[in-house]
Amino acid sequence: MSLPPLPPQLKAIQHYLKTATEHDKRDPVVAYYCRLYALQNGMEIDKKSPECRTFHVALMDYLERVKKENDSESIHNEVVGQAHMENYALKVFLFADNEDRAARFNKNVVKSFYTAGMLFDTLSVFGEMSEDIDKNRKYAKWKAAYIHKCLKNGETPIPGPQNEEGEEGDTAQGGAPIGFEQPDPSQGYSPAPGPSSYQPGPSTYQPGPSASDSLNLPGNDPSPNGAQPGTHAPPSTPQDPQNSTKPAPQQVSFNTDWKPPANTNGVDLNTQHYQKAMKYCKYASSALQYEDSKTAIDNLTKALTLLTTGKDS
Template sequence: MSALDTLASQIPQELRVKLMQHFGIAKEYEKNPETISITYYCLMFIANEALKLQKEKQFVSNVLDYLEATKRNNPNDEIIKSFSTGQATIEELITVLVGETNEAENEEIKSPDQLRLLMRKHYTVGGLTDVLSVFGPVKEDFLTLGKIAKTRAVAIFRDLKAGGGSASGGGGASSSAMRPRNQSGANAHAMPPSKPPAASAQYPSASAQYPAQMPQMPPSYGAASAYNENTGNKSVPFDVISQAQKLCRYANSALEHEDVATAIKNCEQVLQLLRPYNN
């Protein structure tokens, strides 16, 4: 059993339906070392969602261990090292997949196997638009793409379950509806998703978006008030550490775009999070 399979078996029951899809995407891209960054961000999304439950400490800790191991084993992966590059890469991958699904939807007749492949691609688009939330607010174009893809995937699933062996391309989302604005059909295939995007690559929106304020931290776990016996300081809860690390990454990404104001806001929030534990 792989590390991802082990993590998938540990997923909290409340999140099983929601996140098993993202584990599937992560496992698919883990097969290729050049796309391990997609797996990395899928697992980051899973960790963030699990943190919202304010429990399942061991599961989140195991996911964070996986993320750290992935980063350690891929020290030169620019997509993992840079949040802005990671966001651009996943947006580009979504755009490529949308182009492929548009082409498939335009086929007049589809076999059951072709429908299953198309359904999986739609599910992947929907899942990856969820993953974009780890970088901050998701652009409206991609939110729309995700909703369309998920709806179409469910429709295909129902068609297959009902014994449908073929489907008309007219029933799917149109090419214009399934493509981000300002993105031409030619550009949709301009760059392989496994490579870091070139500096000149064009994306649906040229400006990166950073959260000016992060969501309120959930209440700490019961161990939050425990003291570290070796140092005499309060032990920092793992969810606080995770949130602080995320804020630091946002600050770093903001600085890459010379957005000093956003970087300062995120750094100030890190200080607010950690000061109570600096005794």
């Protein structure tokens, strides 16, 4: 099933659609949520003009068809889907961060940071983005723009996070060479601490041999739906860490037939309450893997508050 041409008004979502096309065979879950994000944002941009309505309806039909034909729990269960997307985005981010800190600057690093930023964007389909994820999202986008600008001007980028706000603010403000929205310099540009941030270690994501030959950046290709697989995405699927000093977050699996038990505290809880509590517990578990007790306690407290009062703090 093919989509109609993307209306000019919806140009802002074209690279999410391209990323989806590139992942159709590599990772259908990533492809599904990239298109879902594109749909939600496209409707916010324009859902009234005839051409945009036609495109949105076709994209909705496409997503419904994929959901019916794919029995992946990551597509049918929001909690599992969020874990899948977080893990994938963080692995792409880890590859770019490792290469950057090792001062191996090339188009693959720019592309990987840029793709990680887009994948972090898609996590908003699951609700409000955590502070750490949002910080890493802004960092990835800024790093992509910064390294790309340096390579274009024949300059050597500075590896890793930059702590001098004046310098990095000037760099981020300078011209938007890649075309995405630049983060606010006042927020600072360093990866978030805790389970959403990775430290340098062995690369877990290996680019293909031809990936550095050409870098397809936003604005270079006007046809979002006809892209050949692999031309706009990271050249290979991230693999699980082999020698990392800290384990990667584990994907969580839940039984879709599960029903909430009766609450002994007399609070009327529904399935959504229990699933949200499970999310908090998942975040706490991930934080414990990185010895981040503060984040773990915060999320466990939120889960307990939700289960005992029915209110999300």
